[in-house]
Structures are given as C-alpha cells and as structure tokens.
Amino acid sequence: MKKDIHPKYEEITANCSCGNVIKIRSTAGHDLNLDVCGKMPPVLHWQTA
Numbered sequence: 001m002k003k004d005i006h007p008k009y010e011e012i013t014a015n016c017s018c019g020n021v022i023k024i025r026s027t028a029g030h031d032l033n034l035d036v037c038g039k040m041p042p043v044l045h046w047q048t049a
Contacts, residue, residue: 016040 007027014022016037026032 003027006015008029009025009027009028011023012031014024014034014037016022016033016034016039017041018037020032020037020039022037
C-alpha cells in the first residue's frame, strides 16, 4: 500500500440552526453549519425562511 495518499479523517463539529451540536468524523477539515438536522420536527424541514 502507498503511504500518505489518504486524506486526514478527523473529528469536526456540525452546528445546526436549532442549536443542536453533532460531533462527526470527516475529511472536510473544518466545522460545518447546518440549516436542518434530525432533531428538528419534520414540519420545519419544509418551511421556507
């Protein structure tokens, strides 16, 4: 196997607009800001801002 060809896979924080904070692992390398998440009621997913 080749060495040093895989991207860094590290823990980041995904912050939802409802205030929910989710720790995930990603190659993104920075925290994410989400508009919706699984904790929000389904009716809020279909509303327009």
